[in-house]
Amino acid sequence: MSTIRTTRPLRVVAVSGGLQRPSKSAALAEHLLDLIASEIPCQPHLIEMGQIAPEIAGAVWRSQLPGAVVQQLVAVEQADVLVVATPVFRGSYTGLFKHFFDFIDQDALIDKPILLAATGGSERHSLVIDHQLRPLFSFFQARTLPLGIYATDKDFSGYRLQSEALIERASLAVQRALPLLQLAQHTAPLQAEEWLAA
Incomplete structure (x- = not known):
């Protein structure tokens, strides 16, 4: 498959709600x-x-946050595309994941493409993407991509994906997102690259 030619690299920011390191999310x-x-x-x-x-x-x-954290918030706000992944904790995303997005300007994510993902101990939490993550980003008027990715512990070997079905679903999600990613590339304003300076 050919790579899309662009005039500027797409700014893609992923936010992981995992509180441990390493983290499956x-x-x-x-x-x-x-x-x-x-x-x-x-x-x-x-x-x-x-x-x-x-x-x-x-x-x-x-205003109470240190400068390094504010830079991370700015990176999210200035991104062309977001990827969000969170572990499921008691049926929802982690509290600190939500707390982080509470600091994001409520107009910064309007129409921004967002690829949603989550990890959990079993399949019974798989609806977290539609029941928790989509409503959160609907508040921001973001453009959540239609295919989310949910992974369980058995999909990993250590902290690497091993499930062929999950790997195929992740690939399909990105393939289906490409038209929107290309649109984001061509419509986003050119900005200085200080957004990643830290």
Whole structure:
């Protein structure tokens, strides 16, 4: 399959709600970033909640956050495309994952394509994508992509994907997203690349 030619690399930011490192959610997010990068020139960037959790847990206002965390928020706000992946905790995304997005400007994600993913201990949590993640990003008026990816523990070997069915579904999700990713490439304004400076 040919790579899409672009004038500027697509800014693709993944946010993992996993609080541990290594994390299955981060591994899934990185896999999706790699799939996107194999199809379209991009600047991939991964944000892991486990790395910034101590700095955001006690903050109420964005002004209380350290500069390094604000830079991560700006990276999300200036991204052309988002990938979000979170472990399921008691039927929903993690609290710090939600807390992070509480600091995002409510107009920053309008029409932004978002690929949704989640990890859980069993199949019984697979509806978290449609029942929890989609409503969250609908509030932001984002453009959630139609095919989400849900992985269970048995889909991994350590922290690497091993399930062929899941790998195929992830590939299909990215293939179906390509028209929107190309549209995002051509419609996003050119901006200075300080968004990743940290």
